Each structure stands twice: as structure tokens, then as C-alpha cells.
Amino acid sequence: MKIVVLAGGLSTEREVSLVTGTSVCRALRQNGHKAILVDLFLGLEEVSVDLETLFDAPDGLCPDTKIQVTAPDLAAVRASRKDQSGRLFGPNVLELCSLADIVFLGLHGQDGEDGRVQATFDLLDIKYTGGGYLASGLAMDKSMTKRMMDSAGIPTAPWRDIPSYTEADIPALTAELEVPCAVKVVNGGSSIGVALPDTKEELETALQEMLRYGSHIIVEKKIHGRELTVGVLGDRALPAVEIVPAVKEFDYTAKYQTGGAQELCPAPITAEQQAVMGALALKLHRTLGLEVYSRTDFLLDDDGKFWCLEVNSLPGMTAASLVPKEAAAAGLTYNELCEEIVQRSYRLKRRG
Known part of the structure; x- marks a missing residue:
């Protein structure tokens, strides 16, 4: 098969995603597929050859990448793309995905697990791995997942949904919330946007810190x-x-x-x-x-x-x-796991 392994993007888990994508791409190539790695946000600028020929690239377009100690500088990633539009999909990304037999989603976090990429692919009749757009969106949103767990009788820690707050609300929230607790941005991942305060002082700091990632949080009893x-x-x-x-x-x-x-x-x-x-x-x-x-x-x-x-x-x-x-x-084996994910996903019927 011709396979695009889609990774990167603008999530706080960008670097994790690129390492995932590189690992998967190399395994699929070892399995005999024509797999290439494509960065969701950066794409491929100024391609001088027929896009179809890129599937024969000897290295699968895989970068040398590793996960750094600190989370990625997403502002720097945005600035590095010549096309400074607000498009999530970089140059030639959708065109390459349309040429593939299936897209292996090596994405993590907000731009890959929230269902938006999956919905785009459904509309364009592009096959992809993993869950569909609705399930992905529900699973990414910790508030919605908690509601589904409660309704299904799946044991989860007592929790409170705080759909929106500002810095001005922090004193009142600090006073009324119980500690110790877990404070989580609803769409965070890789332990980014999570704090585990034990005291009121730590809770106040945590609420301020979470605003870096978003204003919709859940607060759980710490177990x-x-x-x-x-x-x-x-x-x-x-x-x-x-x-x-x-x-x-x-x-x-x-x-x-x-x-x-x-x-x-x-x-x-x-x-x-x-x-x-x-x-x-x-x-x-x-x-x-x-x-x-x-x-x-x-x-x-x-x-x-x-x-x-x-x-x-x-x-x-x-x-x-x-x-x-x-x-x-x-x-x-790792290669067998990647192959099973591809084959199971390829057989799925997405849109009725």
C-alpha cells in the first residue's frame, strides 16, 4: 500500500508525534509498504517533482527527531512555515493524503485526537487509522469522557466541570474547591495541562498555570x-x-x-x-x-x-x-502491531 504517516502538527505533543510517526513509517516500510512521513502543519513546500513519486523516497522522508526535555515552542513552529495563513494543513498535505491508500494517524493531542482531521478525511473520502471523528472528539474532551464514564457505570473520581474561568475567578475557585485535587485542561495530553495541588496555595498556582493552555478545566478528587x-x-x-x-x-x-x-x-x-x-x-x-x-x-x-x-x-x-x-x-512485534492497525482500519466503513 501507499501510506502517508501523518505526524507533527501544532499540538503540545508535536515532538512525541514526530517520533511516533518516524517509528511507524520505518516499520511499515520494513513491512513492504510505500510509506512516507508528512508533517501535518509544515507539509512539503516547493515540491519540484510529481507528488506520486515521493512514495518511492528511499528514506520515507523520515526526519531525525527526538523528544526534548521541555515541550515544543509552537510559536517558532508557526513562524517557520512560509505560508503564514491560519490553515492547519500545510502545503501539499491533503494532496498527498488523497494519493495514499490509507493515512496512518501518528498525531497526538489537540490537532489529531480531537476529531477535526478525521472529519476532514471523511468528507474527502480518505481512509485513516483509528477511531472516527465523533468518538475521537468525545475521547479528547475529558469533560465529555467523564460524562460518558458516569453514564456507563465506569468508576471514575468525583469531579467538577469548570467550562470557563478567568484570572479574576481564581480567588473564588481557590476558596471553594477542595484539596488535594487534580486540575486538568479538558484537551491536554502527555501530562501537559495537568496539576496535582495538595494545598490552597498550590491550587491557586495551578489555576493560574492552566490558563496557559485553556480556560475549560475539570477538577477531580485526588485518589x-x-x-x-x-x-x-x-x-x-x-x-x-x-x-x-x-x-x-x-x-x-x-x-x-x-x-x-x-x-x-x-x-x-x-x-x-x-x-x-x-x-x-x-x-x-x-x-x-x-x-x-x-x-x-x-x-x-x-x-x-x-x-x-x-x-x-x-x-x-x-x-x-x-x-x-x-x-x-x-x-x-512492533511491526505486526503497526500492520494490524493498518489492516483493521483499512477494512472499516466510515460513512454508512
């Missing part, structure tokens, strides 16, 4: 427990991973830098606990209408109860990411 995650592939749950942070908070730096956390796969839990958590992950996957694959994050408290945190409709797919580790524990 202490072991951090676990379980992937769904097709109609089955994969073996769980336990994440043991090396530092107090599992933030962006801890998540992506060597030594930031220990990841135990399969997780040291009982078969019964694996079954319960897998069933909950599958239930949320189906409740939201997700397709092909996803990953759901949990806490396991001291009383042995699971609490669902959120679901990722396009989880990380670097070779060291959690879903590939779970797939390996289930007997799938």
Missing part, C-alpha cells in the same frame, strides 16, 4: 494509588502496564526522558485484576465508539478498586511506548 494503563486492540484488551514514576509527579519530562519512570509489563497484578481492568477499558472503548485501538489509564487504590482516568484514542506508538510494550507482552 492515591498505583498508575496502570491497558490498551485495546481490535476486540481484545492487552496486558496492562504499571507505571512507577521516579519522581513525585509523572509530568512531561518524567514521561519521556530515560529514567523518568519504570514501566512494568505485564503489570504485577492478579489475573482477576487484569480481567476487571481489561473489561473496563473495552467498555469505555465501545461506549465512546472508538475503533481499532486505544489506551485507557487507571489508578488502583489501596482498597483494590480501579478508577478510570481517561482514554487515549491515538496512543503513543514509538517503539518504547506503552501500547507497543503491551502488544509485545501479548506476542506481537
